[in-house]
Amino acid sequence: MDRRSVIKNAGIAGVLAAGLAACGKKEEAAPATPGAPAIVTGGGEVRWRLASSFPKSLDTIYGGAEVFAKAVKAMSGGKFEISVHAGGELVPPFGVVDGVQNGTIEMCHTVPYYFYGKNPAFALGSAIPFGLNARQMTAWMMHGNGRKLMNELYAAYGMVSYAGGNTGTQMGGWFRKEIKSVADFKGMKMRLGGGLIGEVMQELGAVPQSIPGGEIYQALEKGTIDAAEWVGPYDDQKLGFNKVAPFYYYPGWWEGGPEVDFFINKKAFDGLSAENKAIIEAASVVAHTDMLAKYDALNPNALKQLVAAKTKVLPFPQSVLEASFKASKKVFEANNAKSPEWKKIYADLLAFQRDQVLWFRFAEARFDSFMASQKL
Numbered sequence: 001m002d003r004r005s006v007i008k009n010a011g012i013a014g015v016l017a018a019g020l021a022a023c024g025k026k027e028e029a030a031p032a033t034p035g036a037p038a039i040v041t042g043g044g045e046v047r048w049r050l051a052s053s054f055p056k057s058l059d060t061i062y063g064g065a066e067v068f069a070k071a072v073k074a075m076s077g078g079k080f081e082i083s084v085h086a087g088g089e090l091v092p093p094f095g096v097v098d099g100v101q102n103g104t105i106e107m108c109h110t111v112p113y114y115f116y117g118k119n120p121a122f123a124l125g126s127a128i129p130f131g132l133n134a135r136q137m138t139a140w141m142m143h144g145n146g147r148k149l150m151n152e153l154y155a156a157y158g159m160v161s162y163a164g165g166n167t168g169t170q171m172g173g174w175f176r177k178e179i180k181s182v183a184d185f186k187g188m189k190m191r192l193g194g195g196l197i198g199e200v201m202q203e204l205g206a207v208p209q210s211i212p213g214g215e216i217y218q219a220l221e222k223g224t225i226d227a228a229e230w231v232g233p234y235d236d237q238k239l240g241f242n243k244v245a246p247f248y249y250y251p252g253w254w255e256g257g258p259e260v261d262f263f264i265n266k267k268a269f270d271g272l273s274a275e276n277k278a279i280i281e282a283a284s285v286v287a288h289t290d291m292l293a294k295y296d297a298l299n300p301n302a303l304k305q306l307v308a309a310k311t312k313v314l315p316f317p318q319s320v321l322e323a324s325f326k327a328s329k330k331v332f333e334a335n336n337a338k339s340p341e342w343k344k345i346y347a348d349l350l351a352f353q354r355d356q357v358l359w360f361r362f363a364e365a366r367f368d369s370f371m372a373s374q375k376l
Contacts, residue, residue: 046276048082048106048268053093053114055214056086058235060298064165064260064291065109071283080276082107093212100263101157107264109164112150113194118157121341123196124349125150125161127258129328132349134166134257134292136356141259144352149345158266162284165260165291168299170252171236172316173229174220174245179316182323191216191228196331197254203327213239220244229254232295233302242311249316253324260291 050069054062069082087093096108097115112125125146132140140146141163154161177184186205192198198208209225219225221244228245229252230236242248262284269277307313316324335342 044079044273046076046080046272048080049090050082050084050262051087051090051096051099051105051108052084053087053096053108053110053212055212057238058213060235060291060294061165061167061231061260062086062109063294064287065262067290068109068164068262068283068287071286072279075279075282076276080279084109087212087214093214094210097157097159097263100159100265103265103267105265106268107262109260109262111193111258111260112161113196113258116195119153119341120196120335120339121153121345123194124342124345125153125259125261126194127255128196128332128346128349129200129254130256130325132257132353132356133360134168134259136353136360137166137257137259138163138288139356140349140352145348146352149348153341153345154263155266159263160266160269162262162264162281163259163288164262164284165288167231167255167258167260167295168292169257170229170255171232172249172252173227174236174241175227175247175249176220176245177226178247178312178314179249179320181317182320188227189225191219191225193229193255193258199331200254200324200327203330204323217241217244232299233306234295234298237302237306242306242309246310246312248306248311248313250313251316253316253321254328262287 050065052062052065056062065084069084072080072082087096090105091099094114096105096110097118099105100108113123113127115122127137131137137146141150147161147163151160173190179185182204185201188206189209190201190206191211192201192208195210198210201208209219211219211225211228213230216225216228216230217239220228220241228241230239230241232252236242236248264280269280272280303313332346336346337343
C-alpha cells in the first residue's frame with residue numbers, strides 16, 4: 001500500500017485504518033542509545049526515543065506507548081521508529097517533561113497531573129477531583145477547547161501534546177484501616193498521583209506522598225505509607241497491593257477519567273514531514289482507544305479474583321465524598337487566584353462539564369443504574 005496516497009486521499013481516518021491492519025505484524029523498534037540525538041537519515045528514516053513514566057510490568061498503561069510506537073512504524077512502512085523506554089531508563093519517571101523540554105528525548109508518555117508543581121493547570125490536561133469521566137474528557141479534548149487550551153499551556157514548555165490513553169474511572173485505593181468518616185484521614189500517609197489531589201487530601205487531614213508506581217508495594221509493605229492509590233483492579237492486582245493492604249475503596253473521585261498523554265518536543269515535531277505528523281496524530285488515536293478498551297476488558301475478572309482472595313471492596317461513605325467535594329472546590333478557588341492559566345482553562349472545562357453531566361444524567365447514568373440492578 002502506498003502510504004502517501006493513503007494520507008493524501010483518505011486523511012486521518014484512512015491512516016488509522018491502515019495502521020490498525022498493519023499493527024498485527026510483530027515488529028520491534030530498533031533500540032536507541034540513551035542521550036544520543038534523533039537520527040534522520042538521507043533516506044528519510046526517523047529514529048526517536050520515548051521515555052515513559054511507568055514500569056514495563058504494566059502492560060496496560062506502559063503498553064500504551066508500545067501500541068503507539070508499533071502503529072507509527074507500521075503506518076510509515078518502517079521509516080519512522082520510536083524506541084520505548086520504561087521509567088528510569090533514560091530519565092526518572094517524574095523527569096520526563098524536563099527531558100522533552102530540554103531535548104534529551106524527543107517525546108514521553110505520562111500523566112500531565114504529575115507536573116502540577118510546574119503549573120497547577122497541568123492537572124486539567126488529565127484529571128481533577130470530581131472532574132470529567134473518560135468519554136467526557138475525550139469529548140472536551142477533541143470537540144471542545146481542551147486540546148487547544150492545553151497546547152497553549154504546553155507551548156511555554158516547548159511541547160505539543162496528543163492523547164495517549166485513559167484508564168476510565170479509577171478505584172479509590174488501598175488502605176490499612178477502614179474509612180468510616182473524614183476523621184480517619186487525619187495523619188494518614190497516602191501515596192497519591194499528583195500535587196492537586198495531594199492538596200485536597202491535606203485539606204482532609206492526610207499527608208500526601210509522591211511515589212512512582214514501581215515503588216508503591218515496598219512502601220506499603222514496610223509501613224512507610226498507610227494507604228495508596230494507583231489505577232484499578234487489573235494493574236493493582238499485578239502490583240500485589242492486596243497482599244499488604246486489606247481495604248479497597250471506590251470510586252477514585254479524584255480520577256473520574258484521567259487522560260494519559262504523549263508530550264513531544266516542539267522543535268522535533270516541527271521538523272517532521274506533514275506525513276509523519278499525520279502518522280503521529282493517527283497513532284495517538286490508536287493508543288488512546290486501545291488503552292481504555294483494554295482496562296474495561298481486563299478489570300472485571302481482576303476484581304472478581306481480588307474479591308475471591310478476601311479483599312474487602314468498599315464504597316467511600318457519602319459524608320466522605322461530600323467533604324472531599326467541598327475541599328476540592330476550595331483548592332480550585334485557590335488555584336484561580338495563583339494561576340491565570342488554571343483560571344482560564346478550568347472555566348472552560350467547568351462550562352463543558354455542566355452540559356455533560358446534564359446529558360449523561362438522562363442517558364448513560366439512568367441506563368447504567370438500571371443495568372447494575374439486574375441479574376444477567
